[in-house]
Amino acid sequence: MSVTLKKHVPIGIMLILTIVLMVEYFFVVPDSYIVVTNEAKSFTVVIAAFAMALGAFNILQMHGKKVVEKKSGWKYSAWIITVMVIFIVVGLVGGSKSYWFVWLWECLLRQPDATSYSLIGFVAIYSIYMAFRIDSREILYFTCIWVISFAANAPIGPLVFPWLPGVQGWLKMVPNSAATRGFYIATALSAIVIGIRTLIGRTRAGME
Amino acid sequence: MSVLVEGRVAGLAFLSLLAFLISYYTSQIESGVKEKIRTIPAMEAIDEAIGRSVEQGKPALITYGYFDDINPAIMTGLEMVGYVAKVAAEKGCELIIAVGPTRTLNIAIENYRLGCVEAGRPELFNIDNVHYLTHQQFTYLAGMYGLLNEYEPGAYIGIGWFWVDAIHIGTQVKRLGIFGIGGAEKYDAGAWFLLTMDYSAFGAEIYAMGASMSKDTTAIGGIISTDLATCISVAILIVGSILAATGSNILATLMLL
Numbered sequence: 006m007s008v009t010l011k012k013h014v015p016i017g018i019m020l021i022l023t024i025v026l027m028v029e030y031f032f033v034v035p036d037s038y039i040v041v042t043n044e045a046k047s048f049t050v051v052i053a054a055f056a057m058a059l060g061a062f063n064i065l066q067m068h069g070k071k072v073v074e075k076k077s078g079w080k081y082s083a084w085i086i087t088v089m090v091i092f093i094v095v096g097l098v099g100g101s102k103s104y105w106f107v108w109l110w111e112c113l114l115r116q117p118d119a120t121s122y123s124l125i126g127f128v129a130i131y132s133i134y135m136a137f138r139i140d141s142r143e144i145l146y147f148t149c150i151w152v153i154s155f156a157a158n159a160p161i162g163p164l165v166f167p168w169l170p171g172v173q174g175w176l177k178m179v180p181n182s183a184a185t186r187g188f189y190i191a192t193a194l195s196a197i198v199i200g201i202r203t204l205i206g207r208t209r210a211g212m213e
Numbered sequence: 214m215s216v217l218v219e220g221r222v223a224g225l226a227f228l229s230l231l232a233f234l235i236s237y238y239t240s241q242i243e244s245g246v247k248e249k250i251r252t253i254p255a256m257e258a259i260d261e262a263i264g265r266s267v268e269q270g271k272p273a274l275i276t277y278g279y280f281d282d283i284n285p286a287i288m289t290g291l292e293m294v295g296y297v298a299k300v301a302a303e304k305g306c307e308l309i310i311a312v313g314p315t316r317t318l319n320i321a322i323e324n325y326r327l328g329c330v331e332a333g334r335p336e337l338f339n340i341d342n343v344h345y346l347t348h349q350q351f352t353y354l355a356g357m358y359g360l361l362n363e364y365e366p367g368a369y370i371g372i373g374w375f376w377v378d379a380i381h382i383g384t385q386v387k388r389l390g391i392f393g394i395g396g397a398e399k400y401d402a403g404a405w406f407l408l409t410m411d412y413s414a415f416g417a418e419i420y421a422m423g424a425s426m427s428k429d430t431t432a433i434g435g436i437i438s439t440d441l442a443t444c445i446s447v448a449i450l451i452v453g454s455i456l457a458a459t460g461s462n463i464l465a466t467l468m469l470l
Contacts, residue, residue, distance in 0.1 A: 031225045033218055053316065060315035063322070064345050076341065085345075114349060121351035125377055128384050143407065188400050188416050190446045191439070194231070195420035196285040198435035201235055202424075203288065205431065 016206040023204055064089065088113075150176060222470040231442050239434035250436050255394050255412040256422045259370065262392050263300050266367030272307035272342075273297070274366040276357065277321070277373030278397075279313030281348035286398035287317060289423035290373025294321050296426045297370055298328025302337045306367075310343045311360055313353040318345055354378045361385045372396035372419055375406075383409025396422060417443075 022045055028034060029042045068082035076082075095106050139145050156162035157173035217225065242248055266273040275297050277290020294310060301308040312321050322343055329338040346356030357378070361369070362385070369386045371379075371394070379395065379402035386393040387409050395406030396414040403415020414422055417439065424432030453464040 031218055031221050032216060056316040060318045063318050064315070067340060067343070067345065071341070114352070117355075118349065118351040121354060121381075122377070125380065128381050131384055147404070147407070185400070186450075187443075187447065191417035191443045192398060192420075194439045194442045194446070195417040195435075197228070197231060198235065198439050199285040199288060199420055199423075201232060202429075202431050202435055 012206060016204075020204055061089065220469055223468045227442075230445075231438060234438035234441055235431065235434050237434075238437045239431050242430045242433055248433060248437055250425060250433055251421070253414055253418055253422050253425065255396055255414040255418070256425060258394055258412040259297060259300060259426075262368035262370060262394055263297070263304050263306050265392050266301075267304050267306045269367040271367035272309050272364055273301055273368040273370065274309045274311060274360060274364060275370045275372075276311035276313070277317075278371070278375045279346070279348050279350050279353035279378065280374035281314040281316055282374075283317060284374065285420060286374040287314060289396075289419050291317060291320050291324055292423045292426070293370070293372045295324035295328045295331075298325045299332045300328075302329040302332035302334040305334070305337070307337075307339075308342060309360065309364055309366060311357060312343060312345050314348045315345075318343075350376065350378055354381050357382050358385055361389060361391070365389055366391055368392045368394070370394045371406075372414070372422065374398060375402040377402070377405075379403075379405040380409070386410065 025045060026042055029039060065086065068086050070076075071079045071082040072086065092106075092109060095103070095109060099106055139148055153169065153176065154173055156166070157169040162169050238248065263273055275294055277287060277294065280287060298308055298310075300306075308325070310321060310325055312318050322340065325343065326335075326338045329335050344356065344360060346353045346360075358381070361382075369382075369391045371382060373396070375382070375395075375397040376399060379397055383393065383395060383405050393406075393410035394412045395403075395410035396419040397403045397406055398416065398419060400415055403413065406413040406415065421436050421439075424436050449464070449468075453468075456462070456464050
């Protein structure tokens with residue numbers, strides 16, 4: 006495929022669409038223009054569906070090859086294909102609201118998902134036990150604030166030290182809020198820069 | 214009748230300023246002006262991580278999270294896949310790639326292949342080393358547990374979109390004695406990486422990592438512009454706070470124009 010088709014045409018389309026959408030966001034435009042931008046926005050759903058289909062096709066190709074060639078772990082590959090096909094067939098036949106699709110979703114996916122989520126508390130304690138070596142200033146600050154928050158939230162904490170909830174509240178509302186805002190400002194600005202770089206085709210994740 | 218939408222004038226002005234700064238610094242760098250950018254320890258540690266894997270005769274594992282969207286964090290992770298693939302191929306290290314998001318699976322494979330080609334070792338590209346894990350958070354996590362325990366890699370590099378899965382992955386990495394580098398956009402995931410990884414980065418740092426390793430002039434211009442824009446934002450916050458404390462709301466009015 007030529008460079009023009011592979012790189013320049015998609016960047017051109019992306020640039021035009023971004024300008025069109027930005028004009029709608031910043032400038033007062035007629036209703037007919039909004040109809041055009043809404044149409045452009047609805048295309049994102051179509052493109053996303055295509056990308057999803059491409060991903061699914063790739064999974065089928067990668068794992069199908071493993072199954073055919075009986076490579077190590079081919080049984081897992083066969084299982085992923087089986088589950089994918091079951092979900093697609095049930096979803097296409099009955100729709101995403103059908104009893105069997107909901108049953109598959111709720112019983113096969115949601116329950117193990119919730120179980121893993123509920124393990125976080127134990128994993129966090131385990132992680133803290135293993136990794137909480139105070140070997141840097143950052144970890145020291147982290148530990149001090151963690152101890153204060155932990156003690157303030159425990160029922161016995163405020164009984165022994167009545168001033169603890171106040172300290173915890175101040176830490177949360179003042180230094181934490183200030184740092185979080187700074188964090189979000191820097192992150193948002195960096196994200197905008199990534200967007201601008203993508204727009205002019207200078208990111209590798211874009212279209213090389 | 215106003216041409217601009219009310220309340221978005223300041224946003225447009227700030228965006229224009231950012232675009233101007235990027236274009237100015239990019240042209241400066243392209244004309245040969247040397248601009249020094251800060252180094253990020255997590256970025257510098259990638260070479261060490263791959264080198265360690267080679268010494269141990271183990272593969273290195275890279276992932277960019279599970280979120281099925283093309284957002285800046287995922288894009289940075291994808292850039293990182295290409296970069297790490299190149300470094301690993303140069304050093305002759307086998308690279309395992311764990312992919313969560315379905316939509317970006319092809320981009321990850323292509324970046325991995327390009328990394329090997331750029332290193333002059335296209336034969337090291339092995340599609341069987343790319344493992345698709347799904348974008349369901351805990352299913353992805355179960356896959357990560359499996360890969361970490363199956364391969365016991367010499368190094369783990371996880372830069373991209375993570376949430377509470379960061380603590381689970383980090384704990385496994387620590388338990389198995391793997392050299393870990395973690396980077397997340399979200400600060401809570403970053404905190405877990407700070408706890409469990411040998412090197413960590415979070416927030417704007419991961420974008421700076423992605424940009425600095427690309428060595429692209431726009432990327433370096435972007436890092437400088439971001440830092441300057443952050444300073445301007447902080448200055449606006451400070452001036453605004455002082456003015457508000459003295460009873461003036463002139464800056465707030467300007468920002469809401």
